[in-house]
Amino acid sequence: MSLLLLLIAAYLLGSIPFAVVTSKLFGLQDPRKYGSGNPGATNVLRSGNKKAAIVTLIGDLAKGWLAVFLAQTFGPHFGLGSGTVTLVALGVFFGHLFPVFLKFRGGKGVATALGVMIGVDIQLAVLCALVWLTVAFVTRYSSAAALAAAAAAPISGLMFLGPHPIVLVLLTMAGLLFWRHAANIARLSAG
Secondary structure, three states, X not given: OOHHHHHHHHHHHHOOOHHHHHHHHOOOOOHHHOOOOOOOHHHXXXXXXXXXXXXXXXXXXXXXXXXXXXXXXXXXXXXXXXXXXXXXXXXXXXXXXXXXXXXXXXXXXXXXXXXXXXXXXXXXXXXXXXXXXXXXXXXXXXXXXXXXXXXXXXXXXXXXXXXXXXXXXXXXXXXXXXXXXXXXXXXXXXX
């Protein structure tokens, strides 16, 4: 298996729109047509169906974790080096942000990024999840919590992993998360 095929597979896995699929399974309206219009767990929660939101969250987490897990497990068997995991992590994340199945208009990537972190280092994932939970509890804003966790990810990565290439991936994902939350940042700034 070539690295290119693995990257395409990671991208396609990331492109699975769990918010849309789950909404159809639960008989809900397409999440791109209400609330923020974002195909993610937070917007599915706006439908009032907590179970659908949880299933969406789990799906988006799982695809991030699964891509990293498969690269770690099977990459060496195909002669692919440790850098493969960093590329696969970006591939699955880009798939979520720019899914081929939704005309390249995807979610913000928070849950998928956390799934990637779970695959890379569970301590890193737990710390970022705790940052998210703390900020969400204090501010009551999911977007503020996501931004705080995104900012914490590369710093935490340096703490737990040292100068590992995955820290650059975490920094890239954080930058993209801030970019995807630009409208939310403007609203938060305006109060």
